[in-house]
Amino acid sequence: MSLTAITFFERFEADILSGKKTLTIRDDTEKDFLPGSIVQVSTYEQNRWFCVLKIESVEAILFSDLSDIHAKQENMTLSALKNVIKEIYPSISHLYVISYKLIKEKVL
Numbered sequence: 001m002s003l004t005a006i007t008f009f010e011r012f013e014a015d016i017l018s019g020k021k022t023l024t025i026r027d028d029t030e031k032d033f034l035p036g037s038i039v040q041v042s043t044y045e046q047n048r049w050f051c052v053l054k055i056e057s058v059e060a061i062l063f064s065d066l067s068d069i070h071a072k073q074e075n076m077t078l079s080a081l082k083n084v085i086k087e088i089y090p091s092i093s094h095l096y097v098i099s100y101k102l103i104k105e106k107v108l
């Protein structure tokens with residue numbers, strides 16, 4: 001069964017809405033997004049909807065293989081990205097790179 005919703009920490013909302021952040025790296029509980037599918041996006045903290053994304057790809061990756069290319073698409077340095085991932089997923093080495101496209105922004 002493919003997933004149809006995802007949450008992000010509020011602190012990443014602006015980067016997603018501006019198009020600066022075009023991928024996220026998750027553990028295997030969030031690997032089942034279907035490329036081409038439409039996903040509703042809310043904040044983790046308040047479950048507040050803020051946009052719609054189209055999934056482009058889902059690819060397995062080892063933590064040790066994360067590179068500057070992934071960091072750039074997260075709008076972070078590689079060391080900042082690795083620190084964020086270590087905080088969220090301590091001691092998990094098998095991860096998934098989920099690439100997406102912003103298709104609908106929040107209308108104020």
Ligand SMILES: CC(=O)Nc1ccn([C@H]2C[C@H](O)[C@@H](CO)O2)c(=O)n1
Pocket residue numbers: 007008009012023024025026044074084085088
């Ligand atoms: C519940 C949960 O895990 N939520 C997450 C997980 C990851 N992110 C962001 C943080 C980084 O930018 C990438 C790397 O995992 O994805 C998130 O916003 N919320």
